[in-house]
Amino acid sequence: MDELIGLLAWGPDGWGDEIVEGLEMTLLLAFTTAPVALVCGFFLALGRRSDNPLAKIPSTVFTTVFKGLPELITLFMVFYGTPLLIQWVAQLFDPSARIEMSPFLAGVIALGAVSASFASEVFMSALAGVSKGQVEAANALGMRRIAVMWKIVIPQVMRLALPGLGNLWLVLLKDTALVSVIALADLLRMTQIAVGATREPFFFFAVAMVIYFTVSMISSWVLWLLERRYGRGYATS
Secondary structure: OHHHHHOOOOOOOOOHHHHHHHHHHHHHHHHHHHHHHHHHHHHHHHHHHOOOHHHHHHHHHHHHHHHHOOHHHHHHHHHHHHHHHHHHHHOOOOOOOOOOOOHHHHHHHHHHHHHHHHHHHHHHHHHHOOOHHHHHHHHHOOOOHHHHHHHHHHHHHHHHHHHHHHHHHHHHHHHHHHHHHHOOOOHHHHHHHHHHHHOOHHHHHHHHHHHHHHHHHHHHHHHHHHHHHHOOOOOOO
């Protein structure tokens, strides 16, 4: 057992520093993707609720497509397909142009698109829960649309959407493991490298499992605090 624990040491004799670096990359990817997904999901929900076909149709198509595609396929299409498309356009002006995409950016775009699609569903339900009378009253008082959205709609939407968005955050944390297949040095990728070098798959995957579980539990606690914060003044039953 001491030999296994020694494998998590820092420095050339252990893999502890590599595992921590992988965790940092996983958290960086998740914390970068989440705001992108939230903002895009909110505007997708607004677009789907709009009466303007120029907003409604593209938002509905985007959501339907990325909800229906497996995350792994989306990741491959973004990582391999997007550079080819950009390169094809660039070569119209410069035949020698060569475009590559970083695994991190591909992960943010792919996971962000999928998460935004599901977040739009959460926001759709939350927006439907905001009383139209409040918005009409604010308009009657002469409040600007931005002020109405920021001071009246968004606070209530966040309260109603937090449980669903919390679940999406936990799913996103786990989905970050998919980027290991495109060689991004996240937690799972570094774990796989450690397994290949030490031939100790059960130990290192157990360590990764404990780390993912710990991060999820901390996230659940923070989300619970946020739900209490936004739920102040509202009946709980």
